[in-house]
Amino acid sequence: MRIGELAKRTAVSERSLRYYEEQDLLYADRTPGGHRDYPESAVDRVVHIQELFAAGLCSAKIVQLLPCMRDGDGGPSASATPWLISELAEERARIDRQVDDLLRARQVLDEVISAAKGS
Structure with a gap:
């Protein structure tokens, strides 16, 4: 999905999504035209990022934590x-x-x- 659709589905601005990508919190493939192309799992990932920011964690801490969370349900993975x-x-x-x-x-x-x- 494109950045605009992800922004709409998560109620997070496109600017914030770009910031998340700069901070290695979120990843997108690029189309041949250079547009971001996010997988469906990006919706859950953005929700988790928002929850962690709301809890007061900084982006550096969130980068460490995200690999230990499953995107589907937010539960822990085996990599903690x-x-x-x-x-x-x-x-x-x-x-x-x-x-x-x-x-x-x-x-x-x-x-x-x-x-x-x-x-």
Whole structure:
């Protein structure tokens, strides 16, 4: 499929798809005319990339992780190394810290709102 169709099917801009390709996150064959030609599996791959970016991972970390994920269902493949598992555990711990920080901030806001309503 062409880049425009992939962009439409994934709700990701063509510019972002080109960036993903520059970062080795996404691959496309080229037609004789030089146009990108993505396989059907690119849809799942882009969805995974978006999910990982939303989780706060950087493109360098995503490049390491993607080969360990199956595109069809996102589950793990057999190629996850102990080093990568350790790296991902660190990322998960970072996300947990962010969640804790957000929960504390929400609690402070709740207290301020409650106090403002009571006065």
